[in-house]
Amino acid sequence: MFIEVPPEYPTCCSVMAGINGSEIPHCLYSALLPHPDMSISDFLSFELPTQFDSLFGIERINIQGFWSKALPMCINLENVQCLQKLPIPSSAVLDSFQQEFTCLPDQHEIKSIIYNHLPSSNPAVSTHFPLWVFNYWVQVSQLRTYARGPWNQAQHWAANQHLTRFPERRQLSNKIHEALGHVAWAGNVHGFSDPEPVTSLARYLSTDWLATTQINQQLDLLRWRIRHQHTPSGKHEIVATHFFPKIIQLFQQSHSTYTAESPPSDGRYPWAVGQNLAGATSTTTIVSGVFNILDSHWVSMTVDVERRTISYGDSLVSSDCHGF
Secondary structure, three states: OOOOOOOOOOOOOOOOOOOOOOOOOHHHHHHHOOOOOOEHHHHHHOOOOOEOOOOOOHHHOOHHHHEEOOOOOOOOOOOHHHHHHOOEOOHHHHHHHHHHHHOOOOHHHOOEEOOOOOOOOOHHHHOOEOOHHHHHHHHHHHHHHHHHHHHHHHHHHHHHHOOOOOHHHHHHHHHHHHHHOOOEOOOEOOOOOOOOEHHHHHHHOOOOOOOHHHHHHHHHHHHHHHHHHOOOHHHEEEOOOOHHHHHHHHHHHOOOOOOOOOOOOOOHHHHHHHHHHHOOOOOOOEEEEEEEEOOOEEEEEEEEOOOOEEEEEEOOOOOEEEEO
């Protein structure tokens, strides 16, 4: 299945922007949420509240019971552990909370938040927490979904490799665990054409199909190898995943003849590559890339102008080469 990696979670919550007291106090931030420079291993060990499943019957929860006009209790470092241990609402409840809260005509009168999703026997149900606690809930929910979830699965996959009888896989597992102890969990991956979040790397440590992000990263690495290991490197043009589908789209939509003075407005890069291949003084003779077939699997293709061949590799059929 072809799946795009979800975007990195927002670094701050904006759903309660403009509401007094909605920002997490700076003095409590590092105690409640992991620091961006923390390693992936330390991030996975950082204590975050559990979260109710979204399948939990939201219709049985009174959303308006989450807020109150009563003044909130004061939260400091001494009682912050309470927030770390109390389960937070499901993502469905958080969405409903946001929708109903923003429609309140008397928003400015709301002073505190209540853990209304917990059993009535829990003291938190009758405790009035500051409004910024909802901000905390949202950030924890996003962390668990977009960061901790993928890295937990990756760590589990690496641990399983250590249990195999293949020594190279056990060595790989050791290298992965070492890397998880040094790489920061937040921020973007550097050195590639597109600044993707670090969590995009987690997909490599799984049996999932690679998405566009990972394929383009591999193409970036291929460009680097050709540039540093092949002579002459200028013969090769490694194109991104959108290149060949764009050519097909332009061909199907074309109703006029393109010229150097009037190239396709939404296909200037494919046109420039074609012009480069056709140029008498150009050294580029090979165009290679990878593209997706019907959102189901990846196919590689190489167009060699010098040899007048088109080669492709498809894991579902035998590879082939055709002349033109």
